[in-house]
Amino acid sequence: MTETFLRTIGISKSFPGVQALNNVSIEFFPGEVLSIVGTNGAGKTTFMNVLGGIVQADKGEIYIEGKLVEINNPLDAEKYGIAFVHQETSLFPYMSIIDNMCISSFPNRIGFIDYKLAKERCESTLRRLGCNFNPRAKIQDLCPGDQQIVEIARALLGEHRLIIFDEPTSSLSIREKTRLFEVIKSLKKEGISIIFITHLLHEIFEVADRLIAFRNGEIAGGGIIENITYKDVISLMIGEKETDSFFGHRTLKVVGDPALEVESLSRRGVLDNINFTLHKGEVLGIWGLLGSGRTELARALVGLDPIDKGRIKINQNGTIKAIRHRDAKKWIGIITENRRKDGLLLPMSVKTNISLASLRKLISRVWPLIDTKLETELSKKLVNRLDIKITSLERQVATLSGGNQQKVILAKWLLRNPLIYIMDEPTRGLSVEARSEVDRIIGELVDSGAAILIISSDIDELMNVSGRYLVMRRGRIVAEFQAEASKSDLIAAAAGDSHKEVC
Amino acid sequence: MVFKNNNSKNEKGEMVRKKERLANVSITKKDKVRIFGQEGNPIGTRRVANMRVVSYLPFIFVIALFIILGLFIPHFLTIRNISNILLQATPLGLMAIGISVVLIGGGIDLSIPSLMGLSGVFGAIFMKNGGNPFLVALIMLAVCILGGCINGFAVGYLKMVPFIVTFSMMTVAMGAALWITKGVSMGVPRVFIDTILAKIWGIPVVVIALIILTAVATLLMRKSLYGRWLYAVGVNVEASRVAGIPVKRVIFSTYVISGLFAGLAAIVITARLGAGAATIGREGVILDVISSAVVGGVSILGGMGNALGAVIGAIIITLISNIMNLSHVSYYLTLVVKGFIVIAIVAINSFRMK
Numbered sequence: 086m087t088e089t090f091l092r093t094i095g096i097s098k099s100f101p102g103v104q105a106l107n108n109v110s111i112e113f114f115p116g117e118v119l120s121i122v123g124t125n126g127a128g129k130t131t132f133m134n135v136l137g138g139i140v141q142a143d144k145g146e147i148y149i150e151g152k153l154v155e156i157n158n159p160l161d162a163e164k165y166g167i168a169f170v171h172q173e174t175s176l177f178p179y180m181s182i183i184d185n186m187c188i189s190s191f192p193n194r195i196g197f198i199d200y201k202l203a204k205e206r207c208e209s210t211l212r213r214l215g216c217n218f219n220p221r222a223k224i225q226d227l228c229p230g231d232q233q234i235v236e237i238a239r240a241l242l243g244e245h246r247l248i249i250f251d252e253p254t255s256s257l258s259i260r261e262k263t264r265l266f267e268v269i270k271s272l273k274k275e276g277i278s279i280i281f282i283t284h285l286l287h288e289i290f291e292v293a294d295r296l297i298a299f300r301n302g303e304i305a306g307g308g309i310i311e312n313i314t315y316k317d318v319i320s321l322m323i324g325e326k327e328t329d330s331f332f333g334h335r336t337l338k339v340v341g342d343p344a345l346e347v348e349s350l351s352r353r354g355v356l357d358n359i360n361f362t363l364h365k366g367e368v369l370g371i372w373g374l375l376g377s378g379r380t381e382l383a384r385a386l387v388g389l390d391p392i393d394k395g396r397i398k399i400n401q402n403g404t405i406k407a408i409r410h411r412d413a414k415k416w417i418g419i420i421t422e423n424r425r426k427d428g429l430l431l432p433m434s435v436k437t438n439i440s441l442a443s444l445r446k447l448i449s450r451v452w453p454l455i456d457t458k459l460e461t462e463l464s465k466k467l468v469n470r471l472d473i474k475i476t477s478l479e480r481q482v483a484t485l486s487g488g489n490q491q492k493v494i495l496a497k498w499l500l501r502n503p504l505i506y507i508m509d510e511p512t513r514g515l516s517v518e519a520r521s522e523v524d525r526i527i528g529e530l531v532d533s534g535a536a537i538l539i540i541s542s543d544i545d546e547l548m549n550v551s552g553r554y555l556v557m558r559r560g561r562i563v564a565e566f567q568a569e570a571s572k573s574d575l576i577a578a579a580a581g582d583s584h585k586e587v588c
Numbered sequence: 589m590v591f592k593n594n595n596s597k598n599e600k601g602e603m604v605r606k607k608e609r610l611a612n613v614s615i616t617k618k619d620k621v622r623i624f625g626q627e628g629n630p631i632g633t634r635r636v637a638n639m640r641v642v643s644y645l646p647f648i649f650v651i652a653l654f655i656i657l658g659l660f661i662p663h664f665l666t667i668r669n670i671s672n673i674l675l676q677a678t679p680l681g682l683m684a685i686g687i688s689v690v691l692i693g694g695g696i697d698l699s700i701p702s703l704m705g706l707s708g709v710f711g712a713i714f715m716k717n718g719g720n721p722f723l724v725a726l727i728m729l730a731v732c733i734l735g736g737c738i739n740g741f742a743v744g745y746l747k748m749v750p751f752i753v754t755f756s757m758m759t760v761a762m763g764a765a766l767w768i769t770k771g772v773s774m775g776v777p778r779v780f781i782d783t784i785l786a787k788i789w790g791i792p793v794v795v796i797a798l799i800i801l802t803a804v805a806t807l808l809m810r811k812s813l814y815g816r817w818l819y820a821v822g823v824n825v826e827a828s829r830v831a832g833i834p835v836k837r838v839i840f841s842t843y844v845i846s847g848l849f850a851g852l853a854a855i856v857i858t859a860r861l862g863a864g865a866a867t868i869g870r871e872g873v874i875l876d877v878i879s880s881a882v883v884g885g886v887s888i889l890g891g892m893g894n895a896l897g898a899v900i901g902a903i904i905i906t907l908i909s910n911i912m913n914l915s916h917v918s919y920y921l922t923l924v925v926k927g928f929i930v931i932a933i934v935a936i937n938s939f940r941m942k
């Protein structure tokens with residue numbers, strides 16, 4: 086085989102609470118398309134960020150053409166000829182296509198930009214991608230697919246040796262996609278190394294030469310595409326053994342009356358005709374890839390995001406009634422994805438955080454002020470019940486560990502005691518112990534008759550707690566599975582089977 | 589699954605040991621790590637500080653100031669003199685309560701003094717034309733509350749930037765006041781002055797009112813539903829929304845309240861000066877108002893401080909102004925000094941919280 090262009094040896098990287106990459110060694114050959122797959126959180130993106138200089142590895146070496154190099158920032162990566170097409174476009178919306186494409190390498194004469202030359206370069210690159218936009222158009226006037234094209238064109242503009250495509254097709258039309266694949270093939274002929282990341286597995290078989298699967302931050306396996314089947318890819322991604330849920334009772338549980346009914350909920354461009362029912366005493370797991378609309382669904386249900394269409398019905402003392410969308414928060418407690426951003430009042434005390442959603446209940450009978458004694462008492466009870474490890478209720482939540490912070494959020498909703506809970510990534514970034522405790526609390530809640538909708542990127546965890554699954558893709562519910570479903574069922578449904586893929 | 593976890597744990601243990609061996613390289617590298625939007629991002633953590641001790645500082649400072657001044661200036665620590673100082677500090681104290689509400693809620697209101705000025709002008713005009721002083725006092729309040737409503741609507745519901753909105757309102761109110769009066773101050777009737785400046789047992793009624801309002805505002809901030817909402821919104825709007833707090837209404841109300849206190853300040857100051865004038869809301873006053881709050885421990889980042897602190901801050905600022913005035917320091921130099929005091933305190937706060 087030809088000489089390697091880039092080689093990584095033993096790359097490791099940890100974030101607080103997570104070992105994102107562990108001892109990853111990969112070789113990249115010129116003129117080859119290497120596809121990297123893995124479930125959410127497998128470490129793909131972190132690895133790419135290491136190569137792109139966005140994140141620095143804790144350990145490990147990177148060699149380019151045999152020479153040890155350090156990539157400390159995106160400029161270094163650019164210097165070594167590494168280009169990165171990001172999953173989410175990182176363009177400047179108010180600037181023109183030319184400005185965006187040339188921002189890091191404007192052709193200039195004594196500091197003045199040579200716009201004529203820049204325009205020529207941009208036009209020829211765009212033509213190569215089969216587009217004839219006016220390069221002077223502003224990014225904000227382009228549709229998301231076209232923006233993605235500009236992002237790709239930017240990577241093609243320079244003299245790059247390795248181009249990383251992180252889910253480049255997510256907002257492209259079929260025509261643009263085919264065109265992109267052709268461009269990738271021609272880049273290959275020019276001897277450029279290409280890394281292609283996608284969740285849509287059939288695309289791999291269209292463009293890739295070689296495949297590497299990541300699992301839990303490690304390389305799970307891989308090989309030349311010709312020798313790999315669709316099934317192999319899935320089993321590499323999720324591991325050999327189909328671990329079944331060990332909370333067996335979840336599957337046996339008889340569910341109660343409907344607690345929440347959602348009818349044709351839609352939000353333009355985000356959610357498309359969502360229908361489902363959630364029962365009392367049931368944990369409904371929502372599985373989908375990043376960007377499939379799962380978080381958006383959660384936010385829309387509780388009224389944090391607007392909806393265009395649809396009805397939400399909630400069980401109120403035995404009868405199921407449609408509610409006004411903005412009142413949804415009265416019945417639904419939501420644990421959001423990012424607890425630091427929108428879950429906690431970080432500089433405030435544990436007590437303040439716990440009582441935050443239930444202040445109306447805590448108003449004293451004597452005068453219209455908060456009964457602080459009652460507040461302390463109830464908070465203390467919850468702290469004990471959830472085993473939050475603190476010495477004082479006045480402790481600031483910012484100083485707590487992730488697990489304890491998450492429990493404070495749980496305590497906040499437990500005090501409010503809604504019928505329905507929506508939990509978006511309830512165990513993200515938590516230690517193993519904290520995870521199992523959160524799972525235990527979820528179990529207790531369900532046993533007490535609460536209805537829980539849970540979203541998690543960690544399929545093992547999702548399968549541990551859920552009794553039924555909905556699979557989302559591109560803002561739609563594409564499949565429903567009962568507790569017996571296997572991991573590969575879920576993953577295949579979320580990734581989209583190549584035969585059923587609607588074009 | 590359980591197996592896997594144990595494994596990864598062991599590996600982690602090994603990792604740590606390996607890391608220790610490679611200590612030099614890995615630690616320096618780790619320090620350089622920048623994570624965008626990842627878990628470890630300390631959003632808001634710099635505001636974590638020991639609030640307890642800090643909240644007593646203004647108290648200690650004001651008492652120390654009184655004692656020192658008492659030692660150097662004869663008859664300083666007499667009830668008469670102290671109530672005089674408090675009377676002087678009352679308009680500023682009222683405005684400080686108003687701005688502390690807005691600041692705790694995460695906003696800022698620059699229009700307070702100019703609304704006060706406009707309100708004073710309106711009051712003087714109505715009284716000159718024979719309006720009942722008590723009715724006129726209500727009109728004066730209404731003018732400021734209306735201004736506050738506009739501010740609150742723009743910031744809370746239209747999501748406009750508070751700085752720009754209230755800065756524009758400041759210009760509008762001051763411009764209107766100057767335009768109406770052509771820059772001349774207009775006298776108010778004796779009865780109005782006498783009523784407002786009446787004394788009970790030698791203490792001005794307005795000072796007593798200030799003390800009561802401070803106590804009530806501080807208690808409500810601490811213990812009422814609204815107060816809790818206020819702090820929550822000031823600390824984190826998103827988290828408040830998730831918790832079901834009516835964020836828009838809370839933000840709107842903070843500006844209405846600051847308008848109300850601007851109106852109260854207008855009544856007191858018009859009585860004290862015996863005239864309504866556009867110039868009472870001049871630029872230097874907003875500096876005093878913000879200084880009072882900041883000196884009193886209210887954070888300009890929101891979610892921290894209380895009304896009592898702000899009022900104590902107002903007393904401190906009044907004392908400083910007085911001392912400099914008595915020492916024949918130029919008014920302009922006073923502005924320079926007060927400006928630096930604010931910068932210094934904000935700087936100390938941000939260093940302390942790092």
